[in-house]
Amino acid sequence: xxxxxxxxxxxxxxxxxxxxxxxxxxxxxxxxxxxxxxxxxxxxxxxxxxxxxxxxxxxxxxxxxxxxxxxxxxxxxxxxxxxxxxxxxxxxxxxxxxxxxxxxxxxxxxxxxxxxxxxxxxxxxxxxxxxxxxxxxxxxxxxxxxxxxxxxxxxxxxxxxxxxxxxxxxxxxxxxxxxxxxxxxxxxxxxxxxxxxxxxxxxxxxxxxxxxxxxxxxxxxxxxxxxxxxxxxxxxxxxxxxxxxxxxxxxxxxxxxxxxxxxxxxxxxxxxxxxxxxxxxxxxxxxx
Amino acid sequence: xxxxxxxxxxxxxxxxxxxxxxxxxxxxxxxxxxxxxxxxxxxxxxxxxxxxxxxxxxxxxxxxxxxxxxxxxxxxxxxxxxxxxxxxxxxxxxxxxxxxxxxxxxxxxxxxxxxxxxxxxxxxxxxxxxxxxxxxxxxxxxxxxxxxxxxxxxxxxxxxxxxxxxxxxxxxxxxxxxxxxxxxxxxxxxxxxxxxxxxxxxxxxxxxxxxxxxxxxxxxxxxxxxxxxxxxxxxxxxxxxxxxxxxxxxxxxxxxxxxxxxxxxxxxxxxxxxxxxxxxxxxxxxxx
Numbered sequence: 001x002x003x004x005x006x007x008x009x010x011x012x013x014x015x016x017x018x019x020x021x022x023x024x025x026x027x028x029x030x031x032x033x034x035x036x037x038x039x040x041x042x043x044x045x046x047x048x049x050x051x052x053x054x055x056x057x058x059x060x061x062x063x064x065x066x067x068x069x070x071x072x073x074x075x076x077x078x079x080x081x082x083x084x085x086x087x088x089x090x091x092x093x094x095x096x097x098x099x100x101x102x103x104x105x106x107x108x109x110x111x112x113x114x115x116x117x118x119x120x121x122x123x124x125x126x127x128x129x130x131x132x133x134x135x136x137x138x139x140x141x142x143x144x145x146x147x148x149x150x151x152x153x154x155x156x157x158x159x160x161x162x163x164x165x166x167x168x169x170x171x172x173x174x175x176x177x178x179x180x181x182x183x184x185x186x187x188x189x190x191x192x193x194x195x196x197x198x199x200x201x202x203x204x205x206x207x208x209x210x211x212x213x214x215x216x217x218x219x220x221x222x223x224x225x226x227x228x229x230x231x232x233x234x235x236x237x238x239x240x241x242x243x244x245x246x247x248x249x250x251x252x253x254x255x256x257x258x259x260x261x262x263x264x265x266x267x268x269x270x271x272x273x274x275x276x277x278x279x280x281x282x283x284x285x286x287x288x
Numbered sequence: 289x290x291x292x293x294x295x296x297x298x299x300x301x302x303x304x305x306x307x308x309x310x311x312x313x314x315x316x317x318x319x320x321x322x323x324x325x326x327x328x329x330x331x332x333x334x335x336x337x338x339x340x341x342x343x344x345x346x347x348x349x350x351x352x353x354x355x356x357x358x359x360x361x362x363x364x365x366x367x368x369x370x371x372x373x374x375x376x377x378x379x380x381x382x383x384x385x386x387x388x389x390x391x392x393x394x395x396x397x398x399x400x401x402x403x404x405x406x407x408x409x410x411x412x413x414x415x416x417x418x419x420x421x422x423x424x425x426x427x428x429x430x431x432x433x434x435x436x437x438x439x440x441x442x443x444x445x446x447x448x449x450x451x452x453x454x455x456x457x458x459x460x461x462x463x464x465x466x467x468x469x470x471x472x473x474x475x476x477x478x479x480x481x482x483x484x485x486x487x488x489x490x491x492x493x494x495x496x497x498x499x500x501x502x503x504x505x506x507x508x509x510x511x512x513x514x515x516x517x518x519x520x521x522x523x524x525x526x527x528x529x530x531x532x533x534x535x536x537x538x539x540x541x542x543x544x545x546x547x548x549x550x551x552x553x554x555x556x557x558x559x560x561x562x563x564x565x566x567x568x569x570x571x572x573x574x575x576x
Binding site: 007011110114131132135139140142161162165166167168169 | 295299393394395396397398399400401402419420423424427428430449450453454455456457
């Protein structure tokens with residue numbers, strides 16, 4: 001496994017692979033590190049599809065708000081390298097902030113529409129930071145495929161829209177969310193949770209299970225009723241404070257007044273436990 | 289010469305060249321058509337540097353304001369193809385608006401700083417449109433080199449900043465402005481000028497010559513005095529209406545109060561004759 005700390009090293013390593021392998025396919029997994037089985041599943045998927053698997057680990061300051069957890073975001077390079085190696089990674093790109101942003105960027109990539117709600121509303125500037133750093137990373141690695149976890153469903157929607165609008169020469173591959181045995185979605189931020197918070201955090205996936213059952217069971221139900229049921233379930237956890245719990249059309253992420261003419265919806269949650277903000281979501285097909 | 293009207297055709301033609309030529313270099317000249325000797329000089333430069341010369345002709349609606357000349361911008365496909373052929377072009381990309389924007393783009397590339405003044409100030413949104421379409425075209429053609437004329441000096445500054453910030457894998461090659469015998473900078477918009485306007489339009493290059501002589505001749509001069517001299521000269525043409533006539537640092541395009549500690553300046557002009565807006569500029573080295 002090659003470790004690259006500069007953009008030049010990364011480009012040279014990928015160029016070398018492309019030159020030496022006629023049927024080369026480069027798969028890219030951009031992450032913020034503190035890797036878990038969810039990240040491993042992205043790397044394993046890339047390993048199946050591609051001749052070269054490139055992982056980037058970079059906690060991107062541009063996508064954190066001034067009162068968010070950029071400084072305390074968990075980092076563990078040695079553990080990450082071990083997980084990367086055992087998931088079959090060929091190249092790890094580990095840049096410093098000064099390598100990614102030698103000067104404050106004057107160029108920003110902005111995606112409208114899908115960023116208006118959910119995390120786009122509660123974390124202003126967040127998706128500008130995501131779109132800009134993903135553009136930079138894609139321009140550095142020039143992969144054929146890039147892999148993203150569906151836990152960040154809005155991030156996937158933003159990146160798919162950006163790739164479509166800007167004709168980026170890459171295929172985005174969304175991959176399923178991985179979960180703990182009790183249903184909690186895997187996240188690097190789970191490490192922030194106290195024991196009691198961790199116990200109650202299962203309420204996110206429980207509420208999404210409720211939503212799925214609710215949609216199967218009720219003959220006539222409105223998006224508002226579905227949302228109310230989800231909110232009620234989350235509020236059953238005393239430590240949970242809801243940032244949002246929304247029912248939107250998918251993949252356009254727009255509010256809906258009824259399920260009529262709607263093909264798919266997303267139930268999307270952001271819930272705080274203490275200082276820790278967790279997200280989760282489920283995409284449901286509407287059967288008329 | 290291959291003519292491509294779809295993105296897929298363009299990508300296939302370039303991919304074919306890359307596959308068939310080991311030492312391939314792709315040179316790209318993005319234009320809005322109605323080609324003149326200035327464009328030909330870009331194509332000839334690309335011909336010298338590269339194994340494949342790709343020209344795009346696309347009048348980009350995104351960079352025109354609501355009261356600007358998008359509809360009446362001059363177009364002449366047959367003449368353009370003849371000029372392209374004789375300048376040694378290999379591939380011409382001629383997309384319709386519906387091919388470039390199958391849906392209104394939700395993604396915009398914005399460059400701050402260098403866009404605050406000059407055309408950025410007098411044409412709001414213009415450089416967002418330029419940065420976004422150039423990003424799209426670069427993602428389609430994936431060239432090694434892209435060629436731009438220095439008549440649009442601010443456009444070059446915007447694109448160089450964007451390529452730097454977003455780590456785009458391309459080298460931008462700025463090329464000198466070409467001029468008519470009397471000094472008028474070549475521009476597709478020159479065709480709009482009446483006979484009398486055309487006669488008086490020489491005042492732009494004359495004012496830039498004045499500026500150069502002024503900087504050589506005066507022992508102590510301020511940016512304000514230089515600007516005043518340029519404005520006075522332009523106003524000697526009765527039909528000229530100044531949009532801007534500015535003296536800024538180069539390449540940062542910021543206002544300066546004195547020439548002390550300044551390495552290079554740009555004298556940048558936008559002047560209207562009737563409905564026609566002409567631009568021109570000169571970059572001058574400051575000798576302490």
